[in-house]
Amino acid sequence: MNGKVGVIKMAKKVGNSTEAWLPVKSIQNGMIVTYNNLKVSGVKIAPKNIFILDPQSQDNTLISLKNFYNMIDFEFWLVVADKPVDISIYMSQLQLLFNETQSPAIRKLIMQDIDKGNEFINNNIVDTEYFFLFKEKDPDKVQKKVRMLINGLASCGLNASQTSNDDLRIILDNFLNGGTRTEFRTVMPS
Numbered sequence: 605m606n607g608k609v610g611v612i613k614m615a616k617k618v619g620n621s622t623e624a625w626l627p628v629k630s631i632q633n634g635m636i637v638t639y640n641n642l643k644v645s646g647v648k649i650a651p652k653n654i655f656i657l658d659p660q661s662q663d664n665t666l667i668s669l670k671n672f673y674n675m676i677d678f679e680f681w682l683v684v685a686d687k688p689v690d691i692s693i694y695m696s697q698l699q700l701l702f703n704e705t706q707s708p709a710i711r712k713l714i715m716q717d718i719d720k721g722n723e724f725i726n727n728n729i730v731d732t733e734y735f736f737l738f739k740e741k742d743p744d745k746v747q748k749k750v751r752m753l754i755n756g757l758a759s760c761g762l763n764a765s766q767t768s769n770d771d772l773r774i775i776l777d778n779f780l781n782g783g784t785r786t787e788f789r790t791v792m793p794s
Contacts, residue, residue: 646737650763668760680738686730
C-alpha cells in the first residue's frame with residue numbers, strides 16, 4: 605500500500621516518533637504541506653446557534669446545509685477542535701478598571717466579572733471551533749475549493765474563512781494530544 609511505504613520511509617529517517625507517521629513537512633499559507641506535497645487546507649466556520657431561530661428558519665438552514673453537503677464532490681473532513689480561551693488581556697483591563705474606580709457599587713460589579721473570569725481560567729474553559737478540511741496537490745485547486753466552501757456555507761447563512769496557520773496548529777495539537785492543552789516553556793538550569 606502506498607501509505608505504508610511512506611510511513612516506513614519516514615520511520616527510517618526520523619525514528620519512532622509521532623513525526624515518523626505524521627507526514628507534516630510544514631504549515632504555511634493556511635495549509636499543512638505533507639512530505640508527498642499534498643496540501644491539507646479548508647475553512648473555519650463561525651458557530652451559529654440555529655435553534656434560537658424560528659422553526660421555518662431552522663428548517664431552511666438545515667435544507668440548505670443538506671444541499672451544500674450534496675454538492676461537495678471531493679473527500680473532506682468535518683473537524684471539531686477545542687481551543688483554550690485566552691482572556692488575560694481582558695482580565696488585566698478589568699483589574700486596571702477596578703483599581704481606578706472609586707464607587708463601591710461599580711467596584712463590586714467589576715469584582716464579580718473578575719471572579720467569573722478567574723472561574724473560566726481555573727476550569728480550562730475552551731472555545732469550540734468547526735472546520736471543513738480537504739487534501740489537494742494543486743495550490744490553485746486548493747483556493748478554488750476554499751472559495752466554493754466559503755460561498756456554499758454563506759448560502760446556508762454561515763460565515764467561513766480559510767484556515768490560518770494557527771488554526772491548523774490547534775487542530776494538530778488537538779489530534780496529537782487528545783485535546784489536552786500543551787504549554788511549551790523554556791527549560792531553565794537549576
